[in-house]
Amino acid sequence: MGVAVYICHCGVNIAKTVDVKKVVEEIEKMPEVTICRDYQYMCSDPGQELVKKDINKYQPSSVVIAACSPRMHYPTFQGTLKEAKMNPYCLEMANIREQCSWVHEDKERATEKAISLVKSAVAKAALLEPLIENEVPVTPAALVIGGGIAGIQSALDIAEAGYKVYLVEREPSIGGHMAQFDKTFPTLDCAACILTPKMVDVARHPNIELRAYSEVEDISGYIGNFKVKIRKKPRYVSEEHCVACGDCATECRLADRIPNEFDHNLSKRSAIYVPFPQAVPLKYTIDPDRCLMITRGKCGKSPKCVDACSANAIDFEQKEEVEEVEVGTIVVATGYSEFDPAQKPELHFNDLGNVLTGLQFERIFAPNGPTSGELVINGKVPKKIAFASCTGSRDKRVGNPYCSRVCCMYIAKQAHLVKEHIPDADVSVYYCDVRAFGKGYEEFYERVQKEGVHYRRGLISEVYEEDGRVHVRGEDSLMAEPFDEGVDLLVLGTGIIPNADSNEMGQLLHISNSSDGFYLEAHPKLRPVDTVTDGIFLAGCAQGPKDIPDTVAQAGAAAAHVIDVLSKGKITIEPYNAVVDTDLCGGCRICESLCPFDAHHFNEEKGVMEINDTLCKGCGVCGAACPAGAISLNHFRDTQIFAQIGAVLND
Amino acid sequence: MSKPKIAFYWAGSCGGCEVAVVDLGEKIYDVVDAFDIVFWPVAIDTKYDDIRNLEDGEIEVCFFNGCIRNEENEEIARLLRQKSKVMIAFGSCSHLGGIPGLGNLSSRDETLDYVYRKTPVSGNEGGTMPCTTCVKDGNTIDLPALRTEVSALNDVVDVDYYIPGCPPPLPVIEGAVAALMNGELPRKGAVLSTEKTVCDECDKEKRKKMVGKARRIYDDDVDPSRCLLEQGIPCMGPATRGGCEAACPSANMPCTGCMGPPPASQEQGSRMVTAITSLIGVENEREATAEEVAEALASLRDPVGFFYMYSLPTSFLKRRYNDE
Numbered sequence: 001m002g003v004a005v006y007i008c009h010c011g012v013n014i015a016k017t018v019d020v021k022k023v024v025e026e027i028e029k030m031p032e033v034t035i036c037r038d039y040q041y042m043c044s045d046p047g048q049e050l051v052k053k054d055i056n057k058y059q060p061s062s063v064v065i066a067a068c069s070p071r072m073h074y075p076t077f078q079g080t081l082k083e084a085k086m087n088p089y090c091l092e093m094a095n096i097r098e099q100c101s102w103v104h105e106d107k108e109r110a111t112e113k114a115i116s117l118v119k120s121a122v123a124k125a126a127l128l129e130p131l132i133e134n135e136v137p138v139t140p141a142a143l144v145i146g147g148g149i150a151g152i153q154s155a156l157d158i159a160e161a162g163y164k165v166y167l168v169e170r171e172p173s174i175g176g177h178m179a180q181f182d183k184t185f186p187t188l189d190c191a192a193c194i195l196t197p198k199m200v201d202v203a204r205h206p207n208i209e210l211r212a213y214s215e216v217e218d219i220s221g222y223i224g225n226f227k228v229k230i231r232k233k234p235r236y237v238s239e240e241h242c243v244a245c246g247d248c249a250t251e252c253r254l255a256d257r258i259p260n261e262f263d264h265n266l267s268k269r270s271a272i273y274v275p276f277p278q279a280v281p282l283k284y285t286i287d288p289d290r291c292l293m294i295t296r297g298k299c300g301k302s303p304k305c306v307d308a309c310s311a312n313a314i315d316f317e318q319k320e321e322v323e324e325v326e327v328g329t330i331v332v333a334t335g336y337s338e339f340d341p342a343q344k345p346e347l348h349f350n351d352l353g354n355v356l357t358g359l360q361f362e363r364i365f366a367p368n369g370p371t372s373g374e375l376v377i378n379g380k381v382p383k384k385i386a387f388a389s390c391t392g393s394r395d396k397r398v399g400n401p402y403c404s405r406v407c408c409m410y411i412a413k414q415a416h417l418v419k420e421h422i423p424d425a426d427v428s429v430y431y432c433d434v435r436a437f438g439k440g441y442e443e444f445y446e447r448v449q450k451e452g453v454h455y456r457r458g459l460i461s462e463v464y465e466e467d468g469r470v471h472v473r474g475e476d477s478l479m480a481e482p483f484d485e486g487v488d489l490l491v492l493g494t495g496i497i498p499n500a501d502s503n504e505m506g507q508l509l510h511i512s513n514s515s516d517g518f519y520l521e522a523h524p525k526l527r528p529v530d531t532v533t534d535g536i537f538l539a540g541c542a543q544g545p546k547d548i549p550d551t552v553a554q555a556g557a558a559a560a561h562v563i564d565v566l567s568k569g570k571i572t573i574e575p576y577n578a579v580v581d582t583d584l585c586g587g588c589r590i591c592e593s594l595c596p597f598d599a600h601h602f603n604e605e606k607g608v609m610e611i612n613d614t615l616c617k618g619c620g621v622c623g624a625a626c627p628a629g630a631i632s633l634n635h636f637r638d639t640q641i642f643a644q645i646g647a648v649l650n651d
Numbered sequence: 652m653s654k655p656k657i658a659f660y661w662a663g664s665c666g667g668c669e670v671a672v673v674d675l676g677e678k679i680y681d682v683v684d685a686f687d688i689v690f691w692p693v694a695i696d697t698k699y700d701d702i703r704n705l706e707d708g709e710i711e712v713c714f715f716n717g718c719i720r721n722e723e724n725e726e727i728a729r730l731l732r733q734k735s736k737v738m739i740a741f742g743s744c745s746h747l748g749g750i751p752g753l754g755n756l757s758s759r760d761e762t763l764d765y766v767y768r769k770t771p772v773s774g775n776e777g778g779t780m781p782c783t784t785c786v787k788d789g790n791t792i793d794l795p796a797l798r799t800e801v802s803a804l805n806d807v808v809d810v811d812y813y814i815p816g817c818p819p820p821l822p823v824i825e826g827a828v829a830a831l832m833n834g835e836l837p838r839k840g841a842v843l844s845t846e847k848t849v850c851d852e853c854d855k856e857k858r859k860k861m862v863g864k865a866r867r868i869y870d871d872d873v874d875p876s877r878c879l880l881e882q883g884i885p886c887m888g889p890a891t892r893g894g895c896e897a898a899c900p901s902a903n904m905p906c907t908g909c910m911g912p913p914p915a916s917q918e919q920g921s922r923m924v925t926a927i928t929s930l931i932g933v934e935n936e937r938e939a940t941a942e943e944v945a946e947a948l949a950s951l952r953d954p955v956g957f958f959y960m961y962s963l964p965t966s967f968l969k970r971r972y973n974d975e
């Protein structure tokens with residue numbers, strides 16, 4: 001009976017600022033406490049043994065560990081309790097490290113605070129109840145949202161392990177940003193040579209159901225049992241019949257009149273198109289915002305594409321289709337968008353012809369790009385080229401305080417490619433720091449410098465045009481002198497930003513966004529692939545800026561997590577759910593519409609609310625809103641929390 | 652053997668609770684048969700000294716209605732507590748502070764100033780203000796002073812049971828009297844009514860709730876067969892203990908909360924604040940701008956008066972801060 005309490009020294013992490021012996025002395029006096037001990041490292045094997053022995057000897061009704069954050073070690077000590085045949089939920093932790101020793105200096109007062117925190121944990125622990133975990137079966141399939149390199153890698157790994165994968169890509173083709181590159185840093189691999197085989201594998205894999213030109217419309221359910229609505233947009237071209245000959249595009253009345261988004265508007269396409277020749281699936285798509293038949297109902301006497309198509313693939317009657325699939329887990333691999341330099345008016349991005357973004361410049365080098373890989377800008381070969389690093393990154397003025405992590409390196413790559421194309425070109429990079437942090441990156445940066453690329457420390461503060469040249473102005477902070485250079489081409493090291501719909505998608509998925517707008521991982525160090533919603537994992541730039549190696553690594557990790565869940569066949573769900581006291585529920589139905597997980601079900605017959613244990617994520621919203629106080633959250637009951645508060649205030 | 656003694660008292664009250672007792676009708680004879688009424692200022696001629704002359708604990712049960720608004724209320728509350736075995740707070744005012752409890756939104760001086768000088772019908776040209784001592788024909792008369800704040804009964808004395816309501820509904824009084832006569836009183840501190848909320852007794856059709864904006868009961872398209880709150884009419888039913896048989900909603904008037912909080916709720920007002928503010932605009936909360944949310948919330952008129960109509964003095968808020 002009673003509460004067993006353990007105070008951890010955490011080496012000197014806690015003991016340096018908190019008088020641990022004093023804490024033990026005070027806690028021992030509490031009537032609820034059966035045994036109180038301290039130990040160097042509670043989480044170590046001997047530390048855990050200590051707890052197990054005491055459990056056997058004293059049979060406490062609950063255990064308090066005063067140590068670090070429960071986020072860190074609650075599961076560890078739950079394991080200890082389980083091994084000692086005790087209910088793992090009869091455990092409370094007092095965080096006397098992050099919330100005490102690490103943030104205080106005055107030993108006496110920190111000790112007082114630690115005592116207070118432990119007392120409060122004991123007060124709650126005395127009221128803890130054993131809880132039983134729920135088990136639910138898992139649907140052996142996964143959804144991957146986004147078909148960039150991250151989504152492709154995850155989908156292939158999961159499919160290889162023998163599980164079905166639905167890969168949903170919004171655009172007509174998979175491939176993402178990587179499909180737009182010619183070479184990749186730092187090894188200068190040909191992007192297409194490493195990406196296109198994977199794209200083809202996706203299309204061919206028997207376990208992968210590719211849903212390109214589709215979007216996820218709705219998600220309900222929970223880990224192991226998600227229901228997903230996928231909306232497939234009409235291509236107005238039968239995927240079955242189209243043989244991708246391209247005759248329609250050649251003939252289209254709007255041929256070469258529509259800005260090509262795949263080339264970042266550096267070239268023109270038809271109203272019927274494939275984004276690039278290696279697209280997967282290689283099927284033509286009619287642009288519904290441009291096509292004359294669709295926007296005006298009429299295209300000359302008859303649509304030229306229809307006339308041109310010998311396979312009879314064009315179908316203006318095609319409608320969007322909504323399909324519902326069931327999956328056990330979800331990987332979010334929706335990637336990123338590029339920063340829009342128009343947000344920095346001093347760059348005059350939209351007014352000046354010879355200023356390109358990073359991705360635009362990638363297209364210039366691409367053999368399937370607007371210049372077929374020739375370094376020609378507006379019909380001329382540029383001789384003097386400037387790069388501007390950190391455009392829209394590390395810039396609080398545009399709301400992006402973070403580093404985009406790839407710009408320094410893609411600038412180095414592009415500078416190298418310029419030198420390769422035009423060896424005597426004068427290439428300067430205007431930077432504020434060069435972040436060459438990855439494997440082989442520093443070496444690559446050095447190599448590029450040796451190739452004659454000038455690095456000048458100083459960001460460009462103004463851009464203007466004079467005598468047909470772009471001028472960049474700023475201050476060289478190493479030489480402490482201003483510069484003003486006329487160049488033939490300015491390439492902006494545009495940063496990576498979250499997609500415009502990232503908040504919306506976050507709400508659809510019930511996952512959080514961090515302050516920068518990317519999706520938030522469950523723990524920055526220990527759970528970088530998980531989200532706060534069980535069964536939903538993150539891969540690639542959806543979680544934050546990263547390069548391809550990191551993207552692929554994370555995608556593999558996400559796939560491993562997915563396979564882990566799917567292979568178990570069933571999952572246990574933490575019992576921190578809300579429960580309704582049906583003797584108190586008046587059936588007002590206020591809680592019902594508030595639950596973000598649709599866990600509530602109104603029992604019309606009894607006139608009371610019921611909550612589905614597996615759907616409930618224990619967010620507590622309904623408990624706060626229930627005006628009758630009929631809902632309590634297991635492990636966080638009002639009585640338990642008030643006892644905790646009371647113990648602190650009594651001190 | 653003489654019959655057990657009972658007492659009725661009204662402190663800061665409107666008199667409605669007295670009428671509720673009279674409403675017992677013929678059942679009052681059962682009470683008179685079983686008990687000896689030693690004190691009931693509204694109905695029989697008794698004096699404070701009659702009480703002072705009793706032994707401590709000589710009164711079996713005291714039914715005390717009204718809040719503690721002035722010093723006299725407080726003094727008699729203490730006296731009756733001393734002389735009674737069982738002290739019952741009768742009605743919302745003694746239970747929670749009641750409607751007079753909203754007086755805690757003004758200071759004593761503001762209240763007196765308004766009441767004696769500023770109401771449209773004050774007509775007090777000389778600006779006379781009440782005082783606690785008065786000399787007339789050579790005699791000094793002391794009058795009880797207004798307290799700086801309104802309190803519920805248990806803020807000044809120990810209370811054994813509560814009979815909620817403004818005034819307590821007949822079935823609740825009958826239930827309490829029956830329990831008393833049969834010696835079946837529950838544990839000390841209990842509120843003698845049902846445990847579930849008013850909604851449980853309200854037979855309006857309840858659907859999944861989404862509230863766009865608060866409306867008023869006199870808006871013409873209110874469907875009387877459906878829950879009023881769902882139709883945007885603020886109703887305290889969900890946060891209020893039942894026992895009244897949902898008297899107000901049954902008459903198509905929203906519940907105002909007189910029965911006080913149900914057992915597991917620490918505070919009626921804030922419970923309803925969280926409920927209503929969570930509900931308002933939940934339908935389109937993803938799209939709503941901050942201005943739209945503010946506008947929807949502003950549609951709730953007189954929030955203190957609505958959420959704390961009966962319970963301000965016993966709420967976490969208690970009163971508006973002033974220097975008194």
Ligand SMILES: Cc1cc2nc3c(=O)[nH]c(=O)nc-3n(C[C@H](O)[C@H](O)[C@H](O)COP(=O)(O)OP(=O)(O)OC[C@H]3O[C@@H](n4cnc5c(N)ncnc54)[C@H](O)[C@@H]3O)c2cc1C
Pocket residue numbers: 145146147148149150151168169170171174175176177178181183184185186214215216333334335336337338358359362406410413494495496499505539540541542546547548549551
């Ligand atoms: C100019 C530039 C050059 C670069 N060069 C290199 C380099 O040389 N080497 C390197 O390692 N890294 C480079 N990078 C970084 C590289 O682009 C990323 O690491 C990589 O593309 C991330 O892959 P991803 O799959 O996470 O995202 P993405 O490539 O953005 O793919 C995301 C996919 O998800 C789809 N999608 C988005 N939202 C939805 C939705 N709601 N539903 C369905 N589908 C959706 C998109 O259409 C897209 O196909 C460069 C970046 C830039 C900006």
Ligand code: SF4
Pocket residue numbers: 251252253254270271272286290291292293294299303304305306
């Ligand atoms: S209908 Fe006309 S505009 Fe549309 S794709 Fe065919 S040819 Fe082009």
Ligand code: SF4
Pocket residue numbers: 577578594595596597598599600611615616617618619620621622623
């Ligand atoms: S705590 Fe309530 S609102 Fe939150 S998920 Fe559970 S049932 Fe839904």
Ligand code: SF4
Pocket residue numbers: 580584585586587588589590591592608609625626627628629630631889
């Ligand atoms: S809010 Fe509370 S009283 Fe109302 S239905 Fe939900 S559980 Fe029942």
Ligand code: SF4
Pocket residue numbers: 588849850851853854855857877878879880881886887888889897900905906
């Ligand atoms: S009208 Fe009021 S009392 Fe009746 S169900 Fe609706 S909220 Fe509850």
